[in-house]
Amino acid sequence: MTQPDNVTVGAAVKTVALVSSGRHPVSGRAGRAREDARAVEMGLSLSGGTLTLLHAGDADDAALPEYLGMYHGLSAGAGPGRLDLLPMAPDGDALPALAARLRQSDARLVLTGQRAECGEGSGMLPYLLAETLGWSIATGIAAIEQCDGDHVTVLQALPQGQRRRLEVALPCLLAVDGVAPAPRQSAFGPARRGITDSVATAAPAADPGWAAWQWQPARARPKRLKVVKSTNARDRFKAAAAKSAASGGQVLTDLAPDEAADRLLAYLRSEKVLAPVSDAEGADQ
Amino acid sequence: MLQTLLPILIFAALAVGAVGAARRIRLWRRGQRSPMGWHRLVRMPKRYLNDLHHIVARDKAMAHTHVATAGGFVAAMALALVVHGFGWRNPILGGLLLLASLGMFVGALAVNRRRLDPPAKLSKGPWQRLSKSLLAYSVGMFLVSLPLVGVAPTTLGGGALALVLTLLVAWGLLEMIVGMGWGGPMKHAFAGSLHLAFHRRPERFDDQHGEPQSKIPHDVHRGSRSTALFPLDLAAPKLGVEKPSDFQWEQLLGFDACVQCGRCQAVCPAYAAGQPLNPKKLIQDMVVGMVGGSDARYAGSAYPGIEVGKHRGAPAEPIVPQLVEAETLWACTTCRACVEECPMMIEHVDAIVDMRRFVTLERGETPEKGAAAIDNLIATDNPGGLDNASRLDWAADLDIPRIQDRPEGVDVLLWLGDGAFDMRNQRTLRSLVKILRAGGVDFAVLGDEERDSGDVARRLGDEATFQRLAERNIATLSRYRFQRIVTADPHSFHVLGREYGAFGGHYTVRHHSTFIAELFDAGRLHVKAAEQRExxxxxxxxxxxxxxxxxxxxxxxxxxxxxxxxxxxxxxxxxxxxxxxxxxxxxxxxxxxxxxxxxxxxxxxxxxxxxxxxxxxxxxxxxxxxxxxxxxxxxxxxxxxxLIEPASDTASPTATADTREEIPA
The missing domain is CATH 3.40.50 (Rossmann fold)
Incomplete structure (x- = not known):
C-alpha cells in the first residue's frame, strides 16, 4: 500500500508527541526510541514546527536532544523544537503527570510509540492515558491520511502488510507502529537549538509496586523452526516468510455496538478471561 | 598622436582596472573575517616563482608558455608604463620593451596553438578570447614601441596604421588590465597572487620550512602536506557553510584564483565515472555564488548529467540546491587529486566538506546510508552498528596482548580500525599480527576500548560525532603507555596522526607499510623468494x-x-x-x-x-x-x-600462534 502524500494541518489541531528514552539494541545506549521517533516524524509532517514534544523523566537523558534534532526541513518560519519536560525519577509513575499536563494544554491529537524500550515497557501507557483523559485511542498506526478539526483518518497496520482504514474522533491518542515511515535524521544544529521547558508538576507518587518487583533483562523467546521439506523454492520461501496467522475465530461485521459488546463479553467468559455471568453486570474491560 | 593617446590609454586602463579590483576586494570581504597580516604579501613573489611554478611545470610545455607570456606581459607592462606612460623614451628601455613584447608574442602563439583544438578540460568562452587578446597586446605593443629604437619612421604615429595599432593596444589593455579587476580571465593573476599570499594552509609552501621538502624538481609534492581538515567550532551560531558568504574570505579569494585549466577535472575520479561532480565547475559555481547570478556563462564541461544554466546563486542565498545540487557534494571521495593538481593551490576538498557540514549538521540531509552510519557511530562507536566488544573476535585464537594488561607500557599500539569487523580485512590483520610476531615487536591492542577514529563521520560533515569520538579516543589513549601507534588503515593513520592534534592528541603514528619497511631495514624480517615470478x-x-x-x-x-x-x-x-x-x-x-x-x-x-x-x-x-x-x-x-619464521623462537614469548598450537594444552 502506498503511503499517502503529506497531509498537513495548521495550528488548528494542536499536536503533541510523547517521547521516551530508547535503548540501542546492541550497545544499550540511550537514544531515540524506534516507535517514538516515528511518532515524532508523523507529527512533524502533520503539524510542522508547531508540534510539541512531551517527556516525563530525566532532563539529562541523551535521547531528548536527538528528538529535538528532528526539527529541520520544516516551513521557512518554523522555530526551534520545543520539548516540555516533566521531571520525574525513574521509578515514578508517568501517567498522572502526563495526563495532568495534557489536560492543561489544548492538545487534541497525541502521538506516541506503542511501547517503551526501557523501564516497564508494558505497552499499557497509551491505553491508560487515553482512559484517564477520556479520549479515543487507536494503536498500530502506520500513517495519517487526513486530519480535519474533528476527525483523523488513519491507517492501522495489521499482520502481513495489511492495513485498515480507521476514522477516529478528536481528541485522540494514536500509538504509532514500527512500520510507519522512518524518522528523519536527527541533526546536531537543531538539537542544539531545541528548547526544553521544565514544567513543574506535583511530585509524582512513587509507584509502590515498582520497588518490590524483581527485574531481569527481557530475552526474546526462541522460536521453533518449521522445517519445510519441499524441493520447491517458492514453498520454502512462503513457509519462511509466513507469520503464524491466527486460526479459528470468526470475523463479526455489521453488528450494533451493544450487540458486539455482548458477543465479545460472551467470548471472553467462554475463554474464562472474565468471571462467569452471575456478577457480569460489573465486568468492565 | 600615439604619444598623446598611449599615456591616456594606459592610465585610463589602470584607473578603471583599479576600480574593478576594489570592487572585487569588496566581494571577498563578504566572506567570514579571519585575522590577516598585510606583511604576508611579501611572501607572494617567492611562492609564485617557486611553489606555483613547480606545480605548473608538471606540464613542461605549459610552464614554458606561461613563463614567456606572463613574464613578457609583466615586463612589457612595467616598461610601457615608464616609456609610454611617463614618456621616458629611452632607447634602451625601448629595446627591452620590444624584447618583452616579443617574448610575450612567442608565448601567445603557443597559447593560440593550444587553443586551436583545445583539450576537453579547458574552458572556452572568454578564455578563447584571451589567447587573441594576448596576441593583440603583444603585437600592438611591439609595433608602437618600434619607433623608440628608430627602426620605423617616426611618422608611423599618424594615419590609419596608428589608429589600428592604438586599437590593438587598447584591446590588449582592456583585456589585461581592466579585465584583471573586473572579472575577466586575467582576474586569475590578481586574485591568484593574493591567494598565494593569504593561503589558508601556509604549510603547503616551502617558505614555511626553510628548505624545499624534496630535492627532485617539479614532479613531487611541494611543501608539507597540510591535509587535516579545519576543526569546526560547534558553538558557532551556524555550523558549516550554507551561503557563499559563510566561507572564510580567503576561500572566496581562492575560488576567484581559478584559471579553469581543468587539471582537476582531468584527475577527478567522480567526474570520470560520470557522477555529477566536476571540481572546476564547483569552483566556478562558488564564484557565481560570490558575485551573484546564473551559471549560464560558464564555458567549460558541466557536472555530468546536470545541464549548465539552470542554477543561480547569490552571496546571501543558500548554495544547496539552488546553485549546487547536494549529490554533487556527496559524489566527492575527498581523494584530493584535484587539490594536488591545482596550479593555483585551491582547496576544493575543504570547500566540499564545509558545505557537507551544513547539510549534515543543520539540515540533517546526509544520504541515507551515511546517516545510518552516523547513527551507528553515535550508538555503538562503529559505523556498522556492531557490538564493539566483538572487535577482537577474529583474533580469538591469536592470544593478542591487551594494553590493559601492560601498565608498564609497550613499544607498539596496534590500532585495528573498523576493518576489524570485516572478514576480508581480518585476514590482513591476522597477517600483520604474524609479521609483528616474526619481527619480535612488543605490541598490544586496545580491544573493545578502541572506537572508530571518526574519519567517515568527519568526511560526511558530522563534525559533532567526529569530535566526540576523537575526544573519547584521546581520553582512552591517554590512559596507556606506548611509543607509537601502528595501523593497517590509512584513514585511521591520517586522523590519528594529523587530525587529533587539534584536539590535544599527539602521537607518533606509522602505517603498517612504513613499519614493515622499517622492520626489513632493521633486518628483523626474513622472507623467502617467491616460488613463481608474478x-x-x-x-x-x-x-x-x-x-x-x-x-x-x-x-x-x-x-x-x-x-x-x-x-x-x-x-x-x-x-x-x-x-x-x-x-x-x-x-x-x-x-x-x-x-x-x-x-x-x-x-x-x-x-x-x-x-x-x-x-x-x-x-x-x-x-x-x-x-x-x-x-x-x-x-x-x-x-x-x-615470511620465514625464526625456528629457534618457538619457546620465546614472541612465538607465533601457529607454533603455539602444536604444544598440547
Missing part, C-alpha cells in the same frame, strides 16, 4: 599517499619481497582513488561507471596478476570488481606469505 602493481591509497606522502615504503616492501613490479600510469601522487573514501561508498551517487572498475582497468593495463593494496577501503572497493580480474592482496598478506 608481476605485481601497487595501488596508492589516497589517505596514505596524497594525504600523508608515504609513497616509498610500500614500494620498498615490494622490492624486499623480490616481486616483479610494474607501476601503473596513475600512481604515486597521481594515483586514482578506489572510490571508497570520504563516505562516497555510503552516499553511492549513481554515475555511468564505477570508480573501482576504472581503477581495475588501470591495473589490467600493467599486465600485473596481483595488485598490492594497503587500505581496507581500497581492498573492499577493488575486490568488488567482477572476476576475472587480478587478485587483490594487502601488503601485509604478501609479506606474511613469504
Amino acid at each position: 608481476t605485481v602493481t601497487y595501488h596508492d591509497p589516497c589517505y596514505l599517499g596524497r594525504y600523508n606522502g608515504e609513497f616509498a615504503a610500500p614500494r620498498q616492501v615490494l622490492a624486499a619481497l623480490g616481486v616483479e613490479f610494474a607501476e601503473m600510469e596513475r600512481s604515486g601522487y597521481r594515483s586514482r582513488c578506489c572510490g571508497g573514501g570520504g563516505g562516497a561508498a555510503l552516499s553511492d551517487v549513481p554515475g555511468k561507471a564505477r570508480i573501482p572498475d576504472m581503477r581495475m582497468e588501470d591495473v589490467r593495463e600493467t599486465g600485473a596478476s596481483t595488485v598490492a593494496v594497503a587500505c581496507p577501503q581500497c581492498t573492499a572497493m577493488l575486490e568488488g570488481v567482477v572476476e576475472p580480474r587480478p587478485q587483490i592482496k594487502d601488503l601485509a598478506e604478501m609479506v606474511a606469505e613469504a
Whole structure:
C-alpha cells in the first residue's frame, strides 16, 4: 500500500508527541526510541514546527536532544523544537503527570510509540492515558491520511502488510507502529537549538509496586523452526516468510455496538478471561 | 598622436582596472573575517616563482608558455608604463620593451596553438578570447614601441596604421588590465597572487620550512602536506557553510584564483565515472555564488548529467540546491587529486566538506546510508552498528596482548580500525599480527576500548560525532603507555596522526607499510623468494599517499619481497582513488561507471596478476570488481606469505600462534 502524500494541518489541531528514552539494541545506549521517533516524524509532517514534544523523566537523558534534532526541513518560519519536560525519577509513575499536563494544554491529537524500550515497557501507557483523559485511542498506526478539526483518518497496520482504514474522533491518542515511515535524521544544529521547558508538576507518587518487583533483562523467546521439506523454492520461501496467522475465530461485521459488546463479553467468559455471568453486570474491560 | 593617446590609454586602463579590483576586494570581504597580516604579501613573489611554478611545470610545455607570456606581459607592462606612460623614451628601455613584447608574442602563439583544438578540460568562452587578446597586446605593443629604437619612421604615429595599432593596444589593455579587476580571465593573476599570499594552509609552501621538502624538481609534492581538515567550532551560531558568504574570505579569494585549466577535472575520479561532480565547475559555481547570478556563462564541461544554466546563486542565498545540487557534494571521495593538481593551490576538498557540514549538521540531509552510519557511530562507536566488544573476535585464537594488561607500557599500539569487523580485512590483520610476531615487536591492542577514529563521520560533515569520538579516543589513549601507534588503515593513520592534534592528541603514528619497511631495514624480517615470478602493481591509497606522502615504503616492501613490479600510469601522487573514501561508498551517487572498475582497468593495463593494496577501503572497493580480474592482496598478506619464521623462537614469548598450537594444552 502506498503511503499517502503529506497531509498537513495548521495550528488548528494542536499536536503533541510523547517521547521516551530508547535503548540501542546492541550497545544499550540511550537514544531515540524506534516507535517514538516515528511518532515524532508523523507529527512533524502533520503539524510542522508547531508540534510539541512531551517527556516525563530525566532532563539529562541523551535521547531528548536527538528528538529535538528532528526539527529541520520544516516551513521557512518554523522555530526551534520545543520539548516540555516533566521531571520525574525513574521509578515514578508517568501517567498522572502526563495526563495532568495534557489536560492543561489544548492538545487534541497525541502521538506516541506503542511501547517503551526501557523501564516497564508494558505497552499499557497509551491505553491508560487515553482512559484517564477520556479520549479515543487507536494503536498500530502506520500513517495519517487526513486530519480535519474533528476527525483523523488513519491507517492501522495489521499482520502481513495489511492495513485498515480507521476514522477516529478528536481528541485522540494514536500509538504509532514500527512500520510507519522512518524518522528523519536527527541533526546536531537543531538539537542544539531545541528548547526544553521544565514544567513543574506535583511530585509524582512513587509507584509502590515498582520497588518490590524483581527485574531481569527481557530475552526474546526462541522460536521453533518449521522445517519445510519441499524441493520447491517458492514453498520454502512462503513457509519462511509466513507469520503464524491466527486460526479459528470468526470475523463479526455489521453488528450494533451493544450487540458486539455482548458477543465479545460472551467470548471472553467462554475463554474464562472474565468471571462467569452471575456478577457480569460489573465486568468492565 | 600615439604619444598623446598611449599615456591616456594606459592610465585610463589602470584607473578603471583599479576600480574593478576594489570592487572585487569588496566581494571577498563578504566572506567570514579571519585575522590577516598585510606583511604576508611579501611572501607572494617567492611562492609564485617557486611553489606555483613547480606545480605548473608538471606540464613542461605549459610552464614554458606561461613563463614567456606572463613574464613578457609583466615586463612589457612595467616598461610601457615608464616609456609610454611617463614618456621616458629611452632607447634602451625601448629595446627591452620590444624584447618583452616579443617574448610575450612567442608565448601567445603557443597559447593560440593550444587553443586551436583545445583539450576537453579547458574552458572556452572568454578564455578563447584571451589567447587573441594576448596576441593583440603583444603585437600592438611591439609595433608602437618600434619607433623608440628608430627602426620605423617616426611618422608611423599618424594615419590609419596608428589608429589600428592604438586599437590593438587598447584591446590588449582592456583585456589585461581592466579585465584583471573586473572579472575577466586575467582576474586569475590578481586574485591568484593574493591567494598565494593569504593561503589558508601556509604549510603547503616551502617558505614555511626553510628548505624545499624534496630535492627532485617539479614532479613531487611541494611543501608539507597540510591535509587535516579545519576543526569546526560547534558553538558557532551556524555550523558549516550554507551561503557563499559563510566561507572564510580567503576561500572566496581562492575560488576567484581559478584559471579553469581543468587539471582537476582531468584527475577527478567522480567526474570520470560520470557522477555529477566536476571540481572546476564547483569552483566556478562558488564564484557565481560570490558575485551573484546564473551559471549560464560558464564555458567549460558541466557536472555530468546536470545541464549548465539552470542554477543561480547569490552571496546571501543558500548554495544547496539552488546553485549546487547536494549529490554533487556527496559524489566527492575527498581523494584530493584535484587539490594536488591545482596550479593555483585551491582547496576544493575543504570547500566540499564545509558545505557537507551544513547539510549534515543543520539540515540533517546526509544520504541515507551515511546517516545510518552516523547513527551507528553515535550508538555503538562503529559505523556498522556492531557490538564493539566483538572487535577482537577474529583474533580469538591469536592470544593478542591487551594494553590493559601492560601498565608498564609497550613499544607498539596496534590500532585495528573498523576493518576489524570485516572478514576480508581480518585476514590482513591476522597477517600483520604474524609479521609483528616474526619481527619480535612488543605490541598490544586496545580491544573493545578502541572506537572508530571518526574519519567517515568527519568526511560526511558530522563534525559533532567526529569530535566526540576523537575526544573519547584521546581520553582512552591517554590512559596507556606506548611509543607509537601502528595501523593497517590509512584513514585511521591520517586522523590519528594529523587530525587529533587539534584536539590535544599527539602521537607518533606509522602505517603498517612504513613499519614493515622499517622492520626489513632493521633486518628483523626474513622472507623467502617467491616460488613463481608474478608481476605485481601497487595501488596508492589516497589517505596514505596524497594525504600523508608515504609513497616509498610500500614500494620498498615490494622490492624486499623480490616481486616483479610494474607501476601503473596513475600512481604515486597521481594515483586514482578506489572510490571508497570520504563516505562516497555510503552516499553511492549513481554515475555511468564505477570508480573501482576504472581503477581495475588501470591495473589490467600493467599486465600485473596481483595488485598490492594497503587500505581496507581500497581492498573492499577493488575486490568488488567482477572476476576475472587480478587478485587483490594487502601488503601485509604478501609479506606474511613469504615470511620465514625464526625456528629457534618457538619457546620465546614472541612465538607465533601457529607454533603455539602444536604444544598440547
